[in-house]
Amino acid sequence: MSASLNMQKVSAFVCGAQKGGTTSLHAHFRDHPDLADPKVKELHFFDNESINWSAPDYGKLHAFFAGAREGGIRYDITPIYMFWPGALERIAAYNPDARLIFLFRDPFERAFSHWAMEWARKAEQLPFADAIRSGRARLAGLPNYARAWRVYSYLERGLYGRQVEHALTIFPQHQLLFLRSEDLRSDHGRVLEKISQFLDLPGFPPSEARNEHVRAEIDYPASPTEDDKHHVAAFVARDLERFARLTGLDISQWPCTLHNF
Secondary structure, eight states, rough: TTTTTTTTTTEEEEETTSSSSSSHHHHHHHHOEEEEOOSSSOOOOOOOOOOOSSSOOTTTGGGTTTTOOOOOEEEEEEETTTTTHHHHHHHHHHHTOEEEEEEEOOOOHHHHHHHHHHHTSSSSSHHHHTTTTHHHHHHHEEEEESTHHHHHHHGGGHHHHHHHHHHHHHHHHHGGGEEHHHHHOHHHHHHHHHHHHHHTTOOOOOOOHHHHHHHOOOOOOOOOOHHHHHHOOOOOOOHHHHHHHOOOOOOOTTTHHHHHH
């Protein structure tokens, strides 16, 4: 990575999207000899509302790297950062030269995977169909940093255009890398090459594709329906147009895109 990036600071961030393949990407990151692994995958430092952000103690962040590879690029893979209010601004204040990576998944597939995770955790009691409709009332009137936004934001997190546009007001575009999660599954070598070039790293070691998160084998109340897919697609339709324009990513085969034509 260029000398302008302070190697003592965390210099690389994978900021989302949740349920977009960040766990599989983390497995590849751990294989690279020039990346310094934190003690845990998701540091959740810059979305921590208990921190005094007028005078943050970055020592708590750096403590995650005790025993990490000397001289390696420190990274943080916390997928809520792209969505959480203030998180990207806090990253910029900490390290304005940081490089940020974003993995995007079709919003309908992402929403259902998000719901399934919360259902498995017993944080969600509503079936998917209700959670994305009447269940959104649970967010009404709450400040955007309330805990409910971490759990029930099934649709809102899929408004990628809004989130990318916000990121571009904070960081120059050359410090942002936008990727499709399906490419990490189908052509991981090419995606890892893009990432290594973006971070000014030697190439990743040869490896197999990773699928580190497999949905828990539990009983779900119902499978998602075509009506559910249409509901999500309609919610994100105009935003996805903005997203495609800003990122240049081809999303023509995403279920949400196909549903809107």
